[in-house]
Amino acid sequence: MSASPHRVAVFGAGYVGLVTGACLAELGHDVVVRDVLRERIDALRHGEVPIYEPGLGELLARNAERLRFTTDVGEAIGDADFVYIAVGTPPTYSGDADLSAVWTVVDELPRIERRCVVVMKSTVPVGTGTRVRHRLDERGLGHVGYASNPEFTAEGTAVRDFMHPDRIVVGAFRDEDGDLVQELHAGIDAPVVRCDVASAEMIKLAANAALMTRISFINEIANVCEATGADVVRVAEGIGLDRRIGSAFLRAGIGFGGSCFPKDSLALKQLAANSGYHFQLLNAVIEVNELQKRRVIGKLHSHLGPLRGKTVALLGLAFKPHTDDMREAPSIVLAGRLLAEGADVRAWDPVADGGDLHGAVIVATPEEALDGADAAVIVTEWPQLADIDWAAVASTMRNPLVIDGRNMLDPEPLRSLGFVYEGIGRAAGAGGGV
Numbered sequence: 143m144s145a146s147p148h149r150v151a152v153f154g155a156g157y158v159g160l161v162t163g164a165c166l167a168e169l170g171h172d173v174v175v176r177d178v179l180r181e182r183i184d185a186l187r188h189g190e191v192p193i194y195e196p197g198l199g200e201l202l203a204r205n206a207e208r209l210r211f212t213t214d215v216g217e218a219i220g221d222a223d224f225v226y227i228a229v230g231t232p233p234t235y236s237g238d239a240d241l242s243a244v245w246t247v248v249d250e251l252p253r254i255e256r257r258c259v260v261v262m263k264s265t266v267p268v269g270t271g272t273r274v275r276h277r278l279d280e281r282g283l284g285h286v287g288y289a290s291n292p293e294f295t296a297e298g299t300a301v302r303d304f305m306h307p308d309r310i311v312v313g314a315f316r317d318e319d320g321d322l323v324q325e326l327h328a329g330i331d332a333p334v335v336r337c338d339v340a341s342a343e344m345i346k347l348a349a350n351a352a353l354m355t356r357i358s359f360i361n362e363i364a365n366v367c368e369a370t371g372a373d374v375v376r377v378a379e380g381i382g383l384d385r386r387i388g389s390a391f392l393r394a395g396i397g398f399g400g401s402c403f404p405k406d407s408l409a410l411k412q413l414a415a416n417s418g419y420h421f422q423l424l425n426a427v428i429e430v431n432e433l434q435k436r437r438v439i440g441k442l443h444s445h446l447g448p449l450r451g452k453t454v455a456l457l458g459l460a461f462k463p464h465t466d467d468m469r470e471a472p473s474i475v476l477a478g479r480l481l482a483e484g485a486d487v488r489a490w491d492p493v494a495d496g497g498d499l500h501g502a503v504i505v506a507t508p509e510e511a512l513d514g515a516d517a518a519v520i521v522t523e524w525p526q527l528a529d530i531d532w533a534a535v536a537s538t539m540r541n542p543l544v545i546d547g548r549n550m551l552d553p554e555p556l557r558s559l560g561f562v563y564e565g566i567g568r569a570a571g572a573g574g575g576v
């Protein structure tokens with residue numbers, strides 16, 4: 143519980159806005175979350191949680207008396223001390239971040255007489271804060287503060303990440319605004335990085351770029367492992383124990399997806415390009431990822447030949463486990479390629495609804511997806527997949543082939559059951575799951 147409760151308005155009831163609102167309420171603040179989607183707000187008012195995020199439902203319920211939901215700007219702003227902007231910043235056709243939702247919020251802010259701080263939670267290009275500051279000044283809101291407080295939570299662990307972050311970043315034009323945002327987080331035990339607004343904006347983009355670089359790096363190592371007979375799982379373990387390297391984000395697989403990495407890599411690439419800089423390394427990271435998503439298709443070809451008429455079971459659809467989010471999920475590229483090549487796609491996910499996969503048949507259990515299939519492809523490392531009774535499945539599949547896009551299974555038991563097992567970057571005969 144923080145020493146002094148504040149009144150906070152959060153614009154955007156998506157993955158970030160809802161988690162931010164619920165966690166700030168948990169810290170003792172009074173929060174109003176505003177969204178433009180009436181059905182989303184109605185659902186929240188009825189105690190329903192419109193997204194799948196572990197722990198969020200309990201947090202919203204526990205803090206119900208400090209949380210309100212509205213579509214109305216005036217009601218949201220009320221007498222708020224903080225206005226958090228947590229709206230989407232998707233990529234435009236060119237890859238630049240689309241800031242239209244951010245500008246809508248800035249422009250719909252009513253006349254505010256008192257002291258209040260607008261806080262940017264959305265991921266935005268460097269320079270956005272300066273532009274928002276000017277717009278606030280032009281609108282006669284010069285007394286309203288502005289701070290950048292980027293979000294580093296990952297989907298599936300967002301509540302824990304918010305309450306126990308590695309760090310809190312606060313960039314402000316005026317120290318007193320930064321002080322207030324820092325004070326709002328009283329009760330969270332984490333280092334606070336105080337800096338200028340541009341640096342805070344860059345910390346967010348650079349952190350994501352660093353994580354993506356590690357993933358594309360290990361994926362390229364995996365591809366070389368595959369060509370040379372090494373096992374990337376052991377290689378990642380071996381290099382990750384070096385404290386200078388560390389073991390996080392060294393899981394080779396079929397590439398990164400999600401609502402953040404793909405779009406933020408493009409946004410940083412275009413931000414650099416717009417400033418006259420060609421960001422070569424980031425371009426390579428993006429390209430490696432695009433190719434990585436398609437490697438499974440090559441593996442299927444090498445085992446099955448032409449895919450027309452073959453049935454492929456896609457196990458997992460969400461871009462990662464413990465979320466229903468399918469934005470930029472590798473499953474979308476995979477399903478699209480398979481369907482284009484004439485394969486029948488049967489797909490399963492415990493929470494993502496697969497509505498984006500036009501032409502794929504969505505089934506209720508992994509076993510149903512595998513029944514009669516020519517190949518199983520593990521797309522998302524859902525823990526449920528570790529519990530499949532492969533001995534039973536062996537007799538129901540048309541062809542016992544498992545392509546493990548996340549290196550989650552132990553190859554040896556599968557091979558001893560007669561399965562052909564291929565991971566990503568795992569030489570034939572390599573043992574041990576991850």
Ligand SMILES: NC(=O)c1ccc[n+]([C@@H]2O[C@H](COP(=O)([O-])OP(=O)(O)OC[C@H]3O[C@@H](n4cnc5c(N)ncnc54)[C@H](O)[C@@H]3O)[C@@H](O)[C@H]2O)c1
Nearest residue numbers: 153154155156157158176177178229230231243264265293
């Ligand atoms: N998803 C994540 O895990 C994550 C983590 C860190 C940062 N971010 C960044 O946070 C931002 C939000 O991401 P998200 O995943 O929560 O997006 P989202 O699409 O899930 O949610 C955005 C919400 O904003 C609402 N909205 C649009 N215009 C509005 C307005 N004028 N007033 C109020 N609400 C409005 C939308 O209806 C939607 O519900 C993005 O910039 C994203 O890059 C996301």
Ligand SMILES: O=c1ccn([C@@H]2O[C@H](COP(=O)(O)OP(=O)(O)O[C@H]3O[C@H](CO)[C@@H](O)[C@H](O)[C@H]3O)[C@@H](O)[C@H]2O)c(=O)[nH]1
Nearest residue numbers: 293294295296297391392393395397398399400402461462
């Ligand atoms: O070793 C790894 C780690 C992750 N991934 C993939 O990378 C993607 C992103 O995973 P993750 O980072 O766990 O999830 P996000 O929810 O997208 O979170 C990222 O993006 C958020 C939005 O910017 C940031 O706030 C988080 O810090 C950052 O981790 C997923 O497709 C994963 O399968 C790998 O392939 N190998």
